[in-house]
Amino acid sequence: MTATAAEATAAALALGDDALVLSHRLGEWAGHAPVLEEEVALANIALDLLGQARVLLSLAGDEDELAYLREERAFRNLQLVEQPNGDFAHTIARQLYFSVYQRLLYGELATGSGEFAPLAAKAVKEVAYHQDHAEQWTLRLGDGTEESHGRMGRACEALWKFTGEMFQPVPGLDLDWPALEASWLELVADVLERATLTVPSGPRTGAWTAGAGRQGVHTEPFGRMLAEMQHLHRSHPGASW
């Protein structure tokens, strides 16, 4: 199946917005991370994601215009990646859910011959480190103290309801989405079990989402994040160093 040009642009936006928005969220940890090594790690992961976002958004149009001048409803990212950082456990749960998804997705795209293959083949190697980072922290916090175990469990529960949207087929990406979802569930459950955590049993999507990020419907915190992200560019159009 060959994607139309419009579908390919929409797919580039969906993947590019995921990377851009999560990159910005991780950047919010700068100056606030629990230890120096984590400060550096989260900023590094954010930088990888920003690099991916730049390539993807450039496939869809002008990267700066797309990042800084679109309104909330025009963004196509998953609601998962726009969720606030919360405590460190929430950030790690979000990283675990997303990095496993992104690694599977890029792994599939890398084997194809589509326009996303070169980026996917490169980025999948970077994302392997993101997944490893999230996994190691999930194990350490889940199988840690009573306090860390409780927090990690609550974070995994809280974000679980945003994980169904990841497997809504994206037009333009010819993938076996049910197979991707099955692999994701298996990998995430394996990490959670090794971390002595319970795999959440609640629904993974539902009426509370009022649609989905892929359709431009976002959760309340996203508007505030965008305001901060776009403020400088909108206040000083065309400014440069």
Added chain:
Amino acid sequence: MVTGTRPDGRPTDDTALEARLREIAGSVPDPELPVLTLAELGVLRAVRLLGPGRVEVELTPTYTGCPAIEAMSADIERLLHEDGVPGVSVVTVLSPAWSTDDISAEGRRKLAEFGIAPPRPHASDGPVPLALSVRCPNCGSTETELLSRFSSTACKALRRCIACREPFDHFKEL
């Protein structure tokens, strides 16, 4: 490539000229690891003559988001301009993806000398060989431990030597 006479009448061998320009572009030091040249780092993919005084240079980033690529492009343009090439365009290519196996033997030697443990070699399709130990670039001990998968730049991990207690950067396998 064509061998013959250019429109300005200067007899030239384009292949030899390309090789010389490639040498110049490849001699640019990495902006973040100045002990390495771009050729040793393995990020210089091609130098092509497009016409008289017009050259295209292909660079590949180590990491997709590597911010050094812009400084590398500017440095290459400057050096080639100084060599008398007025038209220089540097383009970024992603495929095939750069790997730490692209770092030359000389590059690895210089990294270690500079206090950065070089990346371990790996099969192109295989997993990262975490079983091999990383040698401390300060005292040579193989008893070292991982402090963080991420360090001062995207391409490095932070480790500590158990023998001499010095922390050090490790150019992590990609």
